Amino acid sequence: MDKIPILKMGDCLLVTIQVDMHDRLALTLQDDLTTQIVKHRARGVLIDISSLEMVDSFIGRMLGSIASMASLLDAQTVVVGMRPSVAITLVELGLSLEGIRTALDVEKGMTALRVAVSATKKGADAGTKV
């Protein structure tokens, strides 16, 4: 079965979704990412959906799950490259993708990740105030 490749870029993981995913592939991706985040102690995950011609509630759920799981593992997530037609449809569908960080492209996504990662680092370093 085909797998979606996960690339390592520094302390971030880059995933490019290019195929019309069926459910099993999506679940496999979630598992793989979780494993890789732990393995490489990744601080950021960038998901490139610029090739996706459609995002339905299932894929939306998947993106949300990935973001939540990554966060539990102390990694930040950014979803990049959403097409205008997909964005318009998602708004109409009523899917808010709340809590998921988005950026226009990979470059801006990496910048956003840097900002997000250093913000959490500061927060972690600050610790609890007595």
Next chain:
Amino acid sequence: MQVLKSELMELRSSEDIVRVRQEVRKCAVALGFGIVDQTKLVTASSELSRNTVDYGGGGTVCIETVQNDRRAGLRLTFEDHGPGIADIEEALKDGYTSGGGMGLGLGGSKRLSHEFEIFSTLGEGTRVSIVRWK
């Protein structure tokens, strides 16, 4: 309305959902729908296909090219012989879900379509039909 072309597809597995999406995209493109309309159709079909497979125990979808006196359109009719929906009004509300879903399938598909019809009988099955005009 007239039916100009009709095609029936099986909906039993998640691979079928992908196949239906691709076929709907193909038909929408052939009819000359713009990119946003295409995406709305494909997305609605994905939601309803998933409902049929996950909650309806599998079923079929009929993809039809239709024509009313002024314009052409695409009609998708999803049918299953599953448990049926007890409270349709409730099911149409966002956030409602009997499974682990986000509960946007029915309401969302309605919003993405120009016409939406649903018939369901407990214990017998459900039929959902949507149309998007050019």
Next chain:
Amino acid sequence: MASKLAEILSKKDGEILSKWLQQQSASGRKGSAAEQQVTSRKSQEFLNGLKSALAKGSVDDISGPEWTSVRDLLLELSSSRAKGGYTPTETATFVLSLKKPLFTALREESGTNAEALADAVWQTTELLDKLALLTTETYQRTREELISRQQDELLELSTPVVRLWENVLALPLIGTLDSARTQVVMQNLLDAIVETRSDFAIIDITGVPTVDTLVAQHLLKTVAAARLMGADCLISGIRPQIAQTIIHLGVDLSNVTTKATLADAFAIALRRSGQMVVKSSTEAK
């Protein structure tokens, strides 16, 4: 019957033509000298076409190949009249005013045979009605195509996306927004955001006289879509009346940054993108 009519048309060609032309200007539009020349030429062509179609084809079915040249002539005539500002009546009159001269000729030829005359008149009127309806349908279609094309052009002209700064786009909306237009506008803006890789888009509605629920919802959807794509969308140009309308309509703009002026919105966009405008010591005196 068809051949009888064809016979009459051959025999009394000139007479029918002149009576018809008279009838056309009496009941329709007279037109300029140039227009009259065109009409006269078209009328002659029509009569010729009618003659040969009747000689070869049936009088009941005008969809056959023998009637192609007649149909084409009427199509072309109706289309140019629709574009030329003629009324539907003036266009249909072309065919309908042929009735009187034809009936007169038929009566003269039928002599005392009342039954034959009645049949001939009925078939002639049916034929001419069909042809007249053809002109009306073509007229309608042409007008609709014209209007549709003008609407598209208007849409193009009135939704320009302006690049204010490296990262900032502005969409100054002018005029009333309807559902169709707003959707096109939405798409154009989102496409522009991708093309220019802009992080910020400002929709300025200074030039929009009224905002109703539908328009407000479309604006909100555009902002939401831009956000999903990773860009920030602000709305500026909200006049006091519009602000009131929006509150009354119960539209929730709490998640959107709104400013009274485009300038204010621009300043915010700059600030958010980590830029600022600084006075240069070398230029200003």
